[in-house]
Amino acid sequence: MIQKKICLLGASSVGKTSLVKQFVEGIFNEKYLTTIGVKIDKKIVSIENKQVQFLLWDIEGNDRYNVFQERYLRGAAAYIIVVDQTRISSFMEGIDIHTLARKASNCPAILAINKNDLQANWHWEDKELKDYKDLFELQFSTSAKTGENVEDMFTALARLLAES
């Protein structure tokens, strides 16, 4: 079976681990527990009779205590930049991480604007939206809590990777 390495990147406490947990196990835990280092989960996704095994690299969030490490991107088929829609700073950090990741890999990048079950406290201007949309192959508004768009995002990613 084909294996695809997918890295989840982003600032700390944006919900990378929760997205993986929701996708792989279908559960959500309210309590925030910070990730240290890397944890890899596996899940098989079926696309038009083809099966792909995703290796989901859940990587410790980047902040002033943990700098971005490009080596984790080695061999990645795609990466997902996760941001928290209740904190605009997480978006700016996400864009910074994306810029660094782009230097290390040309693989498809997806933007997951997570925590869409909570009220957003920032809104994009039309022009900004367009500018940032262009930076990513796909973009989703997700909630690891309700599960909204989580499955859809990974399925769309599998489809995108199957096409390429």
Place this chain on the structure above:
Amino acid sequence: MTSLLNNVLNAMEQVVLEVVDSNAGTFRLIEGDSDWVSELFPNANHQKIFAIDDNIPFLQDFLIDARLIWHDKKNGRVRSGFWTEVVANNKELHLEAIAIKQEIYTLLIISNQTEEFIFRQNTMQSARELLLHNDRLVEQNEYLHTRLLDILSKPSGQNDILVALTKAIENAGFAVLIADNNLSTIIANTAAVNLFEQDKLLSNEQTTPMDVIVQLLKNQLPEYERIISTKSSWDGELCWISPPSTLKWLKVALYPVLDELNEVKNWIVFANDISNIKYLVQRNEQLALQDMLTELPNRIAFWQTLEKQIKSNTPFYLLYVDINDFRRHNEFYGHDEGDKLLVEISGRIKSTIKESDFIARVGGDEFAIILNNVDNQEWCEKVVERIIGCTRKGFETRKSGSFHISLSIGAASFPHDAQSVEELMKFVDLSAYNGKQAKANSLQFYSQSMKDASRQLIETENELRLAIKNNEFELFLQPIVDLERHSIVKAESLIRWNHPTKGQIHPEVFIPIAEKSGLIIIIGKWVIDTACKMAEKLNAMGHQVKISLNLSPSQVFDENLFPHLHACVKQYKIDPALLELEITEGVLVDDYAITEKLLNKVRAIGMSVAIDDFGTGYSSLAYLKKLPLDFLKIDQSFVKDIVNDDNDKAIVRAVIAMAHNLNLGVIAEGVETEEQLNFLSNNACNSVQGYLFSEPVDFKSFIALLEKQKR
């Protein structure tokens, strides 16, 4: 395996694998047989060869880095960093791999790091929760601060203000107090009452939350007096100890609400109990003494060092570095860019001082530096030159290009200026604050004269306030003569202060103080009002004379300026074409976009616009072309020597030609002689102003001039 080494490795939770074929990823287990080893490598019986494959993808990936070490001729090692592996029964192992090349041996050590992992996770959990908490607090504080300012800026006497305030603060989630100018509480929310609740049985005297805060500020903040007297904002941490059982860490923010006279109307106080977070952070000593953002020592670390330094009795200079207009940068570029700026500037400053010196972040945009073993001013100046030099290179933003900043630096020496921590801090803080007025890079050494000047400034400011209340100002007019019509077509309005004891004071003396203190806004409104009244009267008398008004930078940036101008024009029913606004080049440079907006609006209603003191500032043709302007006023310094100085002749000719090319009229200021007038007249200057025609005169005398002209 019963060897000593095996026992040691088991005790250390490690396993040693020997590389059999690095390219194939095959290994042999040498020593270490803890239970978790067989859970991780089920096929790794002693001495049996096994492969690390995609069952453990993290480790498989790490082998790429490991091979570089194993294939190298030199000894070396590389670590994988922590990863978590789920084994049978959903058990999680927290591991780290180390690839080693030592002489002829190529080894892979796997270390079960559960203990270290949990320790790190706990620390990071605290640190990240603190980050999140701070982020949210900043957002909430900002939102509520804006909302309260909005409510409090409404005219006093409105009954619904108290209701609106109560609604706004009750559900804030942190303590909010609104006090009058004497810091007496007007209203406090339930969170404030709860936060400052004390044991009623034990304490005889119940103090209010505001009493507690003020006491803490006085005891723990050397800048307190300066903050209150200069109506500044402050935010930071305070420790509240009230025996026998209260020990709380509070994050407190103090904001002034100013009225039109720039006097404090209210104080807004926010207080958050951060004891839990403080406790979590303090478990890690490094975090307790370090500023999270810049990784420099924090305020507490700074105080400790300063105390030690004073005890050691060796001379040093203390610097207090403040970023000018930081708040404006923060608002304009966003908090992330503000944070980025702080990180970068702290790095740059650090690189300019010696290893033996000490730098800390002691406030939002403030840094303190101890220059060890520096006992003369000259040395101190050299260091400051380097610090200022490091800010000359622009600061890059993510989206909006780069910008420049300037610093205000206060300096005081130990033991010369002060001998205690509190006094030293107070002095450098005051010095930096004094320098800040210049809005450019500045260094202020503490001195008695500075202290006196500061007192003098406050006195004049208070007198100005009285002058506004007592109506001590008068508007003079200086005629502007049209050279084609040979008549007064315009007059520049110039303010005078009729001081009850000091006599008439010219604007050069008091306008800079009014500008610094913010009183310029209300004085400017008085000027606009008075000028409109004069225009109305002149019009009624049949004189079609335009009155020009000088606008200061603060007025141009005041969003209420245009509505006020418009309202006055309507109130006095005057033709807006009878008013002209004069702005200096400096204002344009400060903020082109805001100026352009204002000028477009005033011209849209029919007023005209002139650039004052042309040629003395940053003359840029670019803005002259783009901005909606009508006149240029050539500064009197060019007119003064126009008859004898060939350079000035050339400049004035060029300015006139350029202005005419751009369809702008030209007014020459400071014309005092017939020769100057002839030159200007011969070179197509449109209008002139100066003592040759008349000095600035009171309204009555101005009318007399007009009457005389009629005859």
